[in-house]
Amino acid sequence: MLADHEQDRLVELLVATAEVIGDQLRPTAAAFIVNDLAGYPLPALEKALAACRRELKGRLSLAAILERIDDGHPAPNEAWANAIRAADEAATVVWTEQTRDSWTAALPLIEAGDKIAARQAFLEVYTRLTKDARAAGQLAVHHASIGFDASGRDAVLQRAVAAGQLAHEQVAEHLALPPATPAFNPVALLAGRVEASPEANARTRARLAELAELLGAPSAKAAA
Template identity: 70%
Template sequence: MLADHEQDHLVDLLVATAEVIGDQLRPNAAAYMVQDLACYALPALEKALSSCRRELKGRLSLAAVLERIDDGHPAPNEAWAVAIQAADERATVVWTTTTQQAWNVALPLVEAGDKIAARLAFLEAYARLLKDARAERQVATYTPSLGFDAASRSAVLADAVTKGLLQHEAVSQHLQLAAPSPTFNPVALLAGKVEAAPGANEKIRARLEEMARELAA
């Protein structure tokens, strides 16, 4: 939900967008439009209004703004390409709740070995669920379905975090942390020498050189 100051900003954007395309929109009418738009993130609304300024001629309507909002829901075939990966229990899948619900409809057919019928059932269910979600102004919500392959699981989750689909805090316990690179040569240390490892940065190298001089003294 947009904060009050964001809603005020959106009113200004709506009025300005209408003017740019040759329309007139009074602030009180724009405020009514904001009531139907406030459930979306401001960047998505700004992008939609930018599209309106490029594409519309003469009239700005609520429907025109809504159809240009990227609500995060993947296209049906894109959703199926993600969902079918869940047929492999080793695979970790990051999908929308709508995709997951449609997959539950298709899963019995997948398990029966009929992927063609499963795809058709998925697409039909997904289209219905997507229509309902958009009618209720629901933006896409992503969740992980964890597979038992730990290495690929960590990579998929890290990628989803990078893309902003998941919050790091929500999946941090499933992410494998890379082992820290050594800053000194442990073999040389056993021989009484202090040597920096190849990956050590300049600050660490300087400190190790200082330690080496102290040991030599």
């Protein structure tokens, strides 16, 4: 919900936008529009009104503003194309709450092998859910459905973080850890030498040198 000072700012933006496109907005009309838009964050409304100034001619309406709010809800066919990936339990999918709930409604038909009916059911539920969300001024909220294929998981989650759909903290535990780097060179050890890896710190190098001395094996420092 917009704070009082944000609502005042929105009134200013509405009046200025109307003037730019050759319209006039009365205070009463502006108050009604602000009330209908108060559920959206101000930055999203500022972008929508900027689009109105670029694209509209002659009249500013609530419908025109709503059409230009980037609320994060994908188009129905885009949502279906993303959701159908969840049919593979190995796949990690990042989707909105509406996409997830619509997929749940369509899943029995998928399991029955009727993909056409499943798509139709999905689109019907998704259209209704997104309509309700937009009427309530709700932006899309994304969640991750984690598949068991770890090799393909990172790319999906990293893309979602880069797109601002998920915070890194939400997915950090599911991201693969970088491969551990040994403190010593295993190939050199097979040849009878104790040799620190390039990534080893000074303390590790000193300990390896001590180990080499105890074992009577040449160290990288001695070999040099």
